[in-house]
Amino acid sequence: MAPTALLITGTLALTGCGGSGDTKPELSVSSAYMPQPVTGDMAAGFFTVVNKGGAKDELTSVSSGASARVTLHETVGQSMEQVTSLDVPAHGQLVFKSGGNHLMFENLKRKPVQGEKVTVELHFATSDPITIEMPVKSATYNPATGH
Numbered sequence: 001m002a003p004t005a006l007l008i009t010g011t012l013a014l015t016g017c018g019g020s021g022d023t024k025p026e027l028s029v030s031s032a033y034m035p036q037p038v039t040g041d042m043a044a045g046f047f048t049v050v051n052k053g054g055a056k057d058e059l060t061s062v063s064s065g066a067s068a069r070v071t072l073h074e075t076v077g078q079s080m081e082q083v084t085s086l087d088v089p090a091h092g093q094l095v096f097k098s099g100g101n102h103l104m105f106e107n108l109k110r111k112p113v114q115g116e117k118v119t120v121e122l123h124f125a126t127s128d129p130i131t132i133e134m135p136v137k138s139a140t141y142n143p144a145t146g147h
Contacts, residue, residue: 025127026053027088032134034118035141040111043067045103045120045134049094058085058125059094066118068107075100085125098142112136 032047
């Protein structure tokens with residue numbers, strides 16, 4: 001009886017790997033935070049987008065009621081540059097962290113303070129938008145995950 005149970009379990013595991021959900025992105029967001037801004041006009045934002053699906057997607061824009069404009073930035077070498085989109089690879093992740101990819105909240109409507117949450121909506125090329133609550137942490141916050 002045990003070999004039959006093992007065969008059924010193995011078949012179910014393999015079926016889960018190649019189903020129809022594997023041909024599209026399956027996005028989720030974790031580790032979101034905003035360091036409390038030093039000035040009242042700009043802030044940064046960090047998080048990770050995880051894609052468990054078999055197709056890539058792109059983060060194309062971000063919006064928030066906290067600021068007039070939110071832009072995507074990547075850091076290459078020592079320079080930061082604004083980009084129009086960032087890839088979220090199939091079976092991979094897009095990481096926003098200090099010194100790397102990040103959001104810039106420009107022309108803040110008011111300065112967020114530690115303990116508050118900022119609502120942010122992430123827009124993708126193919127997936128539905130994802131709304132997250134980004135907690136405001138201390139200006140020197142350094143997450144254990146490194147991002």
